[in-house]
Amino acid sequence: MAKLQVVGLFFLILNVGFIFAQNNATQSVPQYLALVADTKIASAQVQDFVVQQMGKLKQQFPDIAAQIDQDMQSLTTSNPTLPWKNPADYHTTVFYLGYNATLMQSDFYTQFQPGKSYALQSSTFVYIPGTIMCTPVFPSPKINIANKCPHITLKINKWEAFKSNAVLEALFVNGGPLQTQYQADFFMQQEQTLAKRFQSMKIGNDTVDVYIIKTNYNTDKHLDLTGVAQYCDDAKSKETSTSSQQLNFFLSVMIAALSYLLF
Ligand SMILES: *[C@@H]1O[C@H](CO)[C@@H](O)[C@H](O)[C@H]1NC(C)=O
Ligand SMILES: *[C@@H]1O[C@H](CO)[C@@H](O)[C@H](O)[C@H]1NC(C)=O
Numbered sequence: 146m147a148k149l150q151v152v153g154l155f156f157l158i159l160n161v162g163f164i165f166a167q168n169n170a171t172q173s174v175p176q177y178l179a180l181v182a183d184t185k186i187a188s189a190q191v192q193d194f195v196v197q198q199m200g201k202l203k204q205q206f207p208d209i210a211a212q213i214d215q216d217m218q219s220l221t222t223s224n225p226t227l228p229w230k231n232p233a234d235y236h237t238t239v240f241y242l243g244y245n246a247t248l249m250q251s252d253f254y255t256q257f258q259p260g261k262s263y264a265l266q267s268s269t270f271v272y273i274p275g276t277i278m279c280t281p282v283f284p285s286p287k288i289n290i291a292n293k294c295p296h297i298t299l300k301i302n303k304w305e306a307f308k309s310n311a312v313l314e315a316l317f318v319n320g321g322p323l324q325t326q327y328q329a330d331f332f333m334q335q336e337q338t339l340a341k342r343f344q345s346m347k348i349g350n351d352t353v354d355v356y357i358i359k360t361n362y363n364t365d366k367h368l369d370l371t372g373v374a375q376y377c378d379d380a381k382s383k384e385t386s387t388s389s390q391q392l393n394f395f396l397s398v399m400i401a402a403l404s405y406l407l408f
């Protein structure tokens with residue numbers, strides 16, 4: 146009997162060790178920090194918003210109606226058909242570490258509070274035909290964000306999601322055409338509206354036409370999401386990593402308890 150209890154104790158120690166090792170693993174260097182919205186809620190809101198803003202852009206710029214119709218063919222539901230795709234999730238990046246442990250000493254990292262909720266609201270839509278759709282956001286409460294133009298990538302086609310940074314920086318900073326408005330918090334003001342086309346903008350090595358439309362937040366469809374602060378890693382799925390950790394923890398405790406009681 147005593148021997149079996151030793152075996153039980155061995156299992157218990159093994160499992161506790163396993164849990165500690167796992168907790169250690171969760172503190173490994175994340176790829177980036179982000180405010181992540183619930184995918185179901187976000188995809189429904191994004192779909193309504195995209196449909197509305199593309200319709201308004203079509204009225205405003207009838208010369209690109211054919212291009213808008215072509216893009217909208219792919220975007221008739223919240224699950225687009227190629228060539229458009231949804232981003233892996235809807236989030237606002239706070240700080241990109243790229244797995245670099247040195248950057249865990251940065252204020253962006255140390256001030257980050259995982260689990261905290263932020264409002265992500267917008268009535269501004271940025272569109273490059275056949276290429277990418279994104280929206281600037283201004284998380285509330287305020288949080289220090291490393292990116293010059295905090296945003297959510299809404300839909301992607303030719304360009305990857307990270308290119309939203311370059312698109313919004315071309316518009317809003319470094320002498321971009323909407324720098325004055327951006328600095329004056331124009332895009333945070335609910336009732337302000339604007340619709341513009343900027344032709345032949347240089348973004349990276351590409352030259353593209355950029356469309357931006359801001360509608361009235363109060364009277365038109367808009368984005369009103371809750372982003373939860375999370376350590377992120379695109380190589381792992383966020384939800385499964387959290388739930389599988391919880392499951393593993395639960396199983397470890399159960400196995401430890403059972404083995405101790407049974408033997
Ligand atoms: C946890 O991580 C620390 C620092 O990286 C390391 O020294 C320690 O051995 C690890 N503990 C376990 C149980 O893996
Ligand atoms: C990690 O970040 C630090 C600080 O910015 C930088 O000096 C270093 O070169 C980076 N390391 C790697 C492997 O990129």
Ligand SMILES: *[C@@H]1O[C@H](CO)[C@@H](O)[C@H](O)[C@H]1NC(C)=O
Binds near residue numbers: 349350
């Ligand atoms: C632009 O093109 C050059 C030469 O092909 C390449 O080295 C550079 O990385 C490109 N820059 C961007 C931002 O894609």
